[in-house]
Amino acid sequence: MTGPATLPDQPPEQDPPLPETRPHLGHALASEWTKMVSVRSTLWTLGALVLLVVGIGLLAVGETNDPTGFTNPPHTAAAVFGLLVGQVAVIVLGVLTVTSEYATGLIRTTLTAAPDRARVLTAKYLVFAAVAFTVVSASVAVVGIASMIAVDSPQAHQTAGEWLAALTGCLYITLLGVLGLAIGAVVRHSAGAIAVMLGLVTLPPVVGGMLTMWDSLTPLGNLIIRYNAPVAIMQMFGLPTSEVGGLPGNWAQLALIVAVAGAAVAGSYAVVGRRDV
Amino acid sequence: MIELEALTKRFGAKTAVDNLSFQVKPGVVTGFLGPNGAGKSTTMRMMLDLDNPTSGTVRIDGKHYRDLSEPLKHIGALLDAKAMHGGRSAYNNLLCLAQSNRIPASRVGEVLDLVGLTAVAKKKSKGFSLGMGQRLGIAAALLGDPEILMFDEPVNGLDPEGILWIRNLMKGLAGEGRTVFVSSHLMSEMALTADHLIVIGQGKLLADMSMAEFIHQNSRSFVRLRSPQQEQLKDLLHAEGIAAAALPDSGALEVDGVASEQLGELAARHGIVLHELSPQRASLEEAFMRMTADSVEYQAHAPGAPAAGVGGQAGPADAPAWGAGAEATSKGGR
Ligand SMILES: Nc1ncnc2c1ncn2[C@@H]1O[C@H](COP(=O)(O)OP(=O)(O)OP(=O)(O)O)[C@@H](O)[C@H]1O
Ligand SMILES: [Mg+2]
Numbered sequence: 001m002t003g004p005a006t007l008p009d010q011p012p013e014q015d016p017p018l019p020e021t022r023p024h025l026g027h028a029l030a031s032e033w034t035k036m037v038s039v040r041s042t043l044w045t046l047g048a049l050v051l052l053v054v055g056i057g058l059l060a061v062g063e064t065n066d067p068t069g070f071t072n073p074p075h076t077a078a079a080v081f082g083l084l085v086g087q088v089a090v091i092v093l094g095v096l097t098v099t100s101e102y103a104t105g106l107i108r109t110t111l112t113a114a115p116d117r118a119r120v121l122t123a124k125y126l127v128f129a130a131v132a133f134t135v136v137s138a139s140v141a142v143v144g145i146a147s148m149i150a151v152d153s154p155q156a157h158q159t160a161g162e163w164l165a166a167l168t169g170c171l172y173i174t175l176l177g178v179l180g181l182a183i184g185a186v187v188r189h190s191a192g193a194i195a196v197m198l199g200l201v202t203l204p205p206v207v208g209g210m211l212t213m214w215d216s217l218t219p220l221g222n223l224i225i226r227y228n229a230p231v232a233i234m235q236m237f238g239l240p241t242s243e244v245g246g247l248p249g250n251w252a253q254l255a256l257i258v259a260v261a262g263a264a265v266a267g268s269y270a271v272v273g274r275r276d277v
Numbered sequence: 278m279i280e281l282e283a284l285t286k287r288f289g290a291k292t293a294v295d296n297l298s299f300q301v302k303p304g305v306v307t308g309f310l311g312p313n314g315a316g317k318s319t320t321m322r323m324m325l326d327l328d329n330p331t332s333g334t335v336r337i338d339g340k341h342y343r344d345l346s347e348p349l350k351h352i353g354a355l356l357d358a359k360a361m362h363g364g365r366s367a368y369n370n371l372l373c374l375a376q377s378n379r380i381p382a383s384r385v386g387e388v389l390d391l392v393g394l395t396a397v398a399k400k401k402s403k404g405f406s407l408g409m410g411q412r413l414g415i416a417a418a419l420l421g422d423p424e425i426l427m428f429d430e431p432v433n434g435l436d437p438e439g440i441l442w443i444r445n446l447m448k449g450l451a452g453e454g455r456t457v458f459v460s461s462h463l464m465s466e467m468a469l470t471a472d473h474l475i476v477i478g479q480g481k482l483l484a485d486m487s488m489a490e491f492i493h494q495n496s497r498s499f500v501r502l503r504s505p506q507q508e509q510l511k512d513l514l515h516a517e518g519i520a521a522a523a524l525p526d527s528g529a530l531e532v533d534g535v536a537s538e539q540l541g542e543l544a545a546r547h548g549i550v551l552h553e554l555s556p557q558r559a560s561l562e563e564a565f566m567r568m569t570a571d572s573v574e575y576q577a578h579a580p581g582a583p584a585a586g587v588g589g590q591a592g593p594a595d596a597p598a599w600g601a602g603a604e605a606t607s608k609g610g611r
Contacts, residue, residue, distance in 0.1 A: 031377035038369035105360035
């Protein structure tokens with residue numbers, strides 16, 4: 001700073017004059033956290049998610065009093081119906097986390113204040129992922145525990161492995177949102193990014209099924225039918241879809257989404273880092 | 278201090294900013310003037326490292342923007358008053374900016390107070406009027422108490438009171454020794470605010486001089502003559518070697534560089550009746566329009582009017598060219 005006493009009217013204990021340490025990721029995280037909690041869209045999307053997962057989950061728990069009528073899934077499986085719809089809310093929140101800044105022009109203000117674009121993006125990813133994972137897994141936990149209390153049957157179960165698998169499912173859904181955020185950062189347009197994500201989540205089962213109509217494409221079709229978001233989520237919550245055999249393990253499903261989201265995140269750093277805002 | 282060196286920005290085939298070099302110095306308000314599409318906003322975005330220059334460099338206090346660790350404490354900018362999230366309160370909009378630059382939250386209240394928005398601090402900025410939005414943007418620029426301030430068309434759409442407020446604010450900031458850089462396409466506004474002028478047209482530097490110098494060079498004075506014996510008067514002036522231009526509509530003559538006394542005496546000596554003999558001073562707005570006339574991008578062509586004569590009271594057709602380089606000669610100013 002050139003002038004003397006640049007910030008005269010600030011409390012001295014909060015403004016140490018020297019040495020001037022650089023602001024770090026923590027400050028960017030605080031800023032992103034404020035952004036996340038100070039807009040309505042967060043409340044709407046996460047509220048919808050909780051209502052869907054807990055609401056539909058508790059309904060399902062109420063209907064599973066006759067355990068013989070079902071293939072004996074773990075308690076947390078009751079959350080999967082709400083999650084299959086609720087994943088859209090997570091995706092929308094992920095997309096809006098970044099596209100709302102482009103839509104309003106706020107991104108220019110943000111990057112003027114914090115020219116290290118990678119740091120801004122990192123803070124966005126971390127805050128979004130933490131919030132989404134926490135809310136998704138808390139909703140699942142509520143449904144699982146409610147089921148453990150309500151369903152009184154010798155066949156009912158929830159092993160540690162099944163809890164872990166459910167958590168893997170929550171992580172999977174969080175990563176779908178991270179993928180949405182990455183695509184949002186690249187395309188800068190809410191509707192566009194949401195459309196791409198909805199396509200990615202809903203089309204594979206349909207496309208995979210269609211491909212199996214041709215003999216030569218059947219192997220590809222079967223592959224797509226096994227590796228897609230709804231199948232992965234159902235499988236992680238202990239509801240394997242038995243249409244095609246040879247389902248990959250949970251870790252393979254997780255590895256796939258980590259790879260896809262990771263590539264998109266890397267792409268977003270590269271694009272946002274050098275593009276004109 | 279902001280330094281630009283051969284700054285150039287091309288969008289495809291279009292050169293928006295063309296080899297601009299100038300300095301913005303502390304302690305004065307520097308006006309950045311140019312017609313629509315001249316490249317003012319693009320230049321400012323490059324100064325803030327939002328757009329990448331095609332070539333050339335910008336330095337803020339000798340550093341690249343990206344190397345400023347807490348930029349808001351060096352430079353505050355108002356690019357677009359709407360560049361806030363409308364769903365967030367005024368307070369929260371500023372708070373997230375403050376947090377990223379380690380500015381204490383108490384400062385948010387201070388700047389809101391400074392711009393007079395304390396009463397609506399908790400209201401969503403979506404509902405703000407144009408003037409309130411502008412004030413919020415200015416509050417954001419002042420947040421880090423920066424030494425350099427940059428405003429892109431801050432008075433656009435404001436009422437006279439708002440304009441006066443911003444004008445005084447900018448002068449006050451410059452008076453404290455800060456660097457104030459403000460863009461506008463209104464010369465008349467700049468004449469009241471700026472101490473120094475940088476004029477661009479189609480991305481090129483047209484003038485870089487003090488306001489006083491600009492006024493001195495460009496406030497062309499001339500004498501308007503009207504006479505029922507216009508042809509005789511014309512012949513007389515011609516015989517005396519005085520260039521006169523006839524205005525197409527009013528039938529008046531305009532004479533550059535000869536004092537009105539001299540013209541009156543000359544007419545009297547030859548028995549020519551004068552209905553009007555009035556010294557005139559071209560407005561700065563007109564001077565600015567002349568300077569940028571060749572580089573106006575989106576020009577309305579009024580039917581019948583020559584493209585260059587933008588101002589209502591256009592000068593003589595054979596007036597000296599007020600072109601680039603600002604070496605235009607202005608004679609006869611008494
Ligand atoms: N992102 C962009 N892509 C393509 N062309 C652009 C872009 N941004 C600006 N331009 C062009 O660059 C030129 C300069 O635009 P700029 O907005 O900098 O002008 P300005 O001086 O701010 O004008 P105004 O007074 O209207 O705000 C214009 O011709 C504009 O069309
Ligand atoms: Mg502009």
